[in-house]
Amino acid sequence: MNGPAVRLLERGSAEWPANLAHLGAAEPKRLYVRGPLSLTDACAEPAVAMVGARAPSAAGERFARTLARELAEAGVTVISGLAVGIDAAAHAGALDGAGRTIAILGCGIDRDYPRRNAALAKRIAAAGAIASEWGPGVEPAPWRFPVRNRIVAALAQATVVVEATRRSGALITADHALALGRDVLAVPGAPWLDLGGGTLALLRAGAAPVGGAGDVLDALGVQMEVEPAPGEPPTGVAGVLWAELRRRPRRRDALALSTGLAAGVTSAALAELELDGLVVEERDGTLSALEPSRRRPVNSSGRGA
Amino acid sequence: MTLVGPSLVPVIATANSQTAIGVEGELVEVEARVSGRGHGATIIVGLPDRAVTEARERVRAGVIASELWWPKGRVVVNLAPGNVPKLGPRHDLAMAVAILAASDQLPRERAGKVLVLGELAFDGRLRPVHGALIAAETARRVGLEALVCPRACASEAALVAGLPVHGARHLTEVVAWLRGELELPLAVPARGVVPADSPDLADVRGQPLARRALELAAVGGHNMLMVGPPGVGKTMLARRLPGLLPALDETTALEVTRVHSAAGVLRPGSGAIRRPPFRAPHHGASAPALIGGGAGPRPGEISLASGGVLFLDELTEFSRSALEALRQPLEDGELVVARAAGRVRFPARVQLVAAANPCPCGGAGGCTCTNERVERYRARLSGPLVDRLDLVVRVDAPDPEALSRDRPEATQIVAARVAAARDWQAARGQSIPNARLELAELERLGIASDARDLLERAAATGRLSARRQVRVLRLARSVADLAAAGSVAREHVGEALGLIPRGAGLG
Numbered sequence: 001m002n003g004p005a006v007r008l009l010e011r012g013s014a015e016w017p018a019n020l021a022h023l024g025a026a027e028p029k030r031l032y033v034r035g036p037l038s039l040t041d042a043c044a045e046p047a048v049a050m051v052g053a054r055a056p057s058a059a060g061e062r063f064a065r066t067l068a069r070e071l072a073e074a075g076v077t078v079i080s081g082l083a084v085g086i087d088a089a090a091h092a093g094a095l096d097g098a099g100r101t102i103a104i105l106g107c108g109i110d111r112d113y114p115r116r117n118a119a120l121a122k123r124i125a126a127a128g129a130i131a132s133e134w135g136p137g138v139e140p141a142p143w144r145f146p147v148r149n150r151i152v153a154a155l156a157q158a159t160v161v162v163e164a165t166r167r168s169g170a171l172i173t174a175d176h177a178l179a180l181g182r183d184v185l186a187v188p189g190a191p192w193l194d195l196g197g198g199t200l201a202l203l204r205a206g207a208a209p210v211g212g213a214g215d216v217l218d219a220l221g222v223q224m225e226v227e228p229a230p231g232e233p234p235t236g237v238a239g240v241l242w243a244e245l246r247r248r249p250r251r252r253d254a255l256a257l258s259t260g261l262a263a264g265v266t267s268a269a270l271a272e273l274e275l276d277g278l279v280v281e282e283r284d285g286t287l288s289a290l291e292p293s294r295r296r297p298v299n300s301s302g303r304g305a
Numbered sequence: 306m307t308l309v310g311p312s313l314v315p316v317i318a319t320a321n322s323q324t325a326i327g328v329e330g331e332l333v334e335v336e337a338r339v340s341g342r343g344h345g346a347t348i349i350v351g352l353p354d355r356a357v358t359e360a361r362e363r364v365r366a367g368v369i370a371s372e373l374w375w376p377k378g379r380v381v382v383n384l385a386p387g388n389v390p391k392l393g394p395r396h397d398l399a400m401a402v403a404i405l406a407a408s409d410q411l412p413r414e415r416a417g418k419v420l421v422l423g424e425l426a427f428d429g430r431l432r433p434v435h436g437a438l439i440a441a442e443t444a445r446r447v448g449l450e451a452l453v454c455p456r457a458c459a460s461e462a463a464l465v466a467g468l469p470v471h472g473a474r475h476l477t478e479v480v481a482w483l484r485g486e487l488e489l490p491l492a493v494p495a496r497g498v499v500p501a502d503s504p505d506l507a508d509v510r511g512q513p514l515a516r517r518a519l520e521l522a523a524v525g526g527h528n529m530l531m532v533g534p535p536g537v538g539k540t541m542l543a544r545r546l547p548g549l550l551p552a553l554d555e556t557t558a559l560e561v562t563r564v565h566s567a568a569g570v571l572r573p574g575s576g577a578i579r580r581p582p583f584r585a586p587h588h589g590a591s592a593p594a595l596i597g598g599g600a601g602p603r604p605g606e607i608s609l610a611s612g613g614v615l616f617l618d619e620l621t622e623f624s625r626s627a628l629e630a631l632r633q634p635l636e637d638g639e640l641v642v643a644r645a646a647g648r649v650r651f652p653a654r655v656q657l658v659a660a661a662n663p664c665p666c667g668g669a670g671g672c673t674c675t676n677e678r679v680e681r682y683r684a685r686l687s688g689p690l691v692d693r694l695d696l697v698v699r700v701d702a703p704d705p706e707a708l709s710r711d712r713p714e715a716t717q718i719v720a721a722r723v724a725a726a727r728d729w730q731a732a733r734g735q736s737i738p739n740a741r742l743e744l745a746e747l748e749r750l751g752i753a754s755d756a757r758d759l760l761e762r763a764a765a766t767g768r769l770s771a772r773r774q775v776r777v778l779r780l781a782r783s784v785a786d787l788a789a790a791g792s793v794a795r796e797h798v799g800e801a802l803g804l805i806p807r808g809a810g811l812g
Contacts, residue, residue, distance in 0.1 A: 252803075253513055257511075258706065258710065262513075264517055264784065264796075267803040275759075
């Protein structure tokens with residue numbers, strides 16, 4: 001690891017985040033941190049934990065990234081666990097929005113784990129903060145991940161679960177948040193999918209539903225002004241394809257045939273739609289339409305009520 | 306003519322045969338020395354393989370069955386040059402002719418002026434041999450007057466212009482012809498029957514994007530990877546690529562035909578191969594089976610596919626060593642096999658089409674693989690060979706709606722568009738396929754500024770390495786050629802972006 005230097009925080013040091021004290025006996029004794037962001041400063045602002053499935057749908061991942069970006073743009077700190085899937089999307093989204101993000105590791109501070117997120121970790125270390133209660137050299141172990149989740153929940157005022165099965169580790173973070181008296185929010189998923197099971201259970205238990213950044217900002221008490229959507233619905237050929245996918249997700253072949261457009265024309269327009277973030281392709285090849293982002297937070301007014 | 310008994314003075318006669326080293330023919334002089342001394346043994350010398358040594362029995366039986374007589378003294382047969390391996394039973398006829406000439410049953414002078422080729426049966430019939438085409442080329446090159454070969458090979462050999470080829474069915478016919486007692490019919494070149502197994506693209510229903518990808522692959526010579534669950538038509542698609550490619554030019558047709566002739570896979574009467582060949586070796590194939598080798602050496606699958614399509618189904622099941630062996634010939638377009646007898650060159654200009662499952666479970670009916678398993682599997686799908694697959698297309702089971710709406714075009718129509726696009730390439734003086742164009746050349750041919758913008762935007766997502774950007778531009782060039790466009794336009798890049806491998810990961 002050739003990242004920035006690691007600093008060691010102990011309870012009572014200046015950068016020690018005050019809200020960790022809510023963990024009581026479970027409060028960590030020390031935290032190793034790298035990256036320019038001060039944990040105290042980051043948690044003095046509105047902060048939200050975003051967690052979810054490690055194998056999300058492409059649409060869920062995309063939603064998480066957009067949500068994190070919009071929250072970051074509204075001045076909210078985004079905290080997660082640097083796992084693959086929703087965690088990574090949350091961090092990446094916050095970086096997209098040039099906002100603050102903190103990654104809490106389930107292994108030693110110097111470990112690039114998981115490897116797939118090595119590049120992302122580097123970006124976080126350069127712009128945000130990576131923290132762990134374990135020092136250099138500590139290997140990742142299955143039991144460390146749920147344990148680290150308590151820190152994720154404690155640092156944030158609210159926890160948002162994007163996609164989670166009933167067995168997901170994200171539910172452990174949500175449990176910690178509830179135990180700490182923090183808000184828990186969940187993005188409703190399709191109840192017939194495994195990935196909708198965990199969030200459905202949370203919603204039943206009283207979690208607030210999330211349809212977009214506005215719902216999270218409301219829960220955090222952040223006042224937000226909105227400006228008209230910069231993303232208009234697509235027009236022309238792209239518009240035809242987008243509208244068709246909005247009616248029903250389908251694969252490329254079926255889309256080309258149902259719109260009657262030539263294969264080449266369809267592919268070209270889809271490439272543009274994907275780059276515009278208006279269409280997303282799942283691992284099984286199904287394409288879905290995404291809404292153009294309707295509002296864009298402009299200035300945050302800090303912490304509200 | 307007068308027949309005389311065995312002389313005490315040795316009599317020597319020569320006949321001409323031929324052997325192939327790879328696809329190059331080599332003249333073999335078969336000398337027979339018959340002397341009255343000795344104890345009636347027949348000895349064959351001159352680097353013969355087992356099949357040649359066994360020829361003694363066949364030739365003797367064939368001669369006797371043809372109501373000719375076997376010399377009573379000692380018979381020594383020498384195959385020259387001595388440093389070239391002689392393989393197989395193709396020299397039987399030349400040995401018989403030389404022995405008959407040395408025992409004065411044939412005019413010796415005439416026997417030395419023609420090339421005779423064929424395996425003998427015990428009853429004197431001539432059996433067909435591999436590589437008659439290459440034998441005819443050899444005969445013409447060394448200035449022999451004619452080729453006599455088994456009737457079944459004659460039309461193949463007659464593809465070589467400027468050499469009379471006579472087909473014979475029996476040793477007695479050859480003997481009579483050499484004696485001037487019989488005319489053997491002059492063989493005519495095989496007409497080239499259109500192979501019955503050229504399937505039509507119109508059979509592939511519900512897959513318009515895969516069909517389009519196949520068309521683009523045909524336009525630009527792009528190597529292609531199809532990813533999809535088993536049984537959705539990947540093989541069906543691959544088999545239809547040769548039908549979209551233009552017919553082979555004269556030089557290539559002869560080259561391809563020679564390879565098939567050398568391997569003995571040329572069907573009797575099929576004539577010169579004028580359509581791009583299609584080869585689909587099984588994933589159990591060894592490296593030598595793919596690239597050729599062994600005694601001879603024999604051409605491998607990649608050479609048999611030269612000028613056409615090499616299809617590797619279930620790419621991940623091929624052994625690493627087999628795939629690694631393909632890499633260099635794919636790069637060079639030819640294959641050099643070093644042998645004791647010298648270096649042998651085989652052509653290997655193939656368009657590679659590969660197919661693979663999307664994940665270890667096959668992915669049909671919903672994937673049940675964990676991310677980790679999928680990543681391990683995808684890692685197997687990387688490596689130097691896969692890096693040469695420029696065009697990646699996803700092929701899924703068509704849904705019922707797609708099946709009912711699709712009206713696929715026939716091969717004939719798509720092939721005409723491909724031909725027009727290739728004419729467009731030729732008209733601008735381009736002699737290599739788009740798949741091999743360098744960045745500078747692609748730039749010179751023209752790229753619109755908004756097309757560049759789109760590429761840069763895609764690159765900014767971090768999923769497009771510089772190398773992949775060049776691939777996108779090559780594919781976009783083929784899209785543009787299909788549209789008869791001068792410069793690559795934005796929509797051409799857009800379509801190409803959908804046809805490159807998708808890297809995963811954020812950050």
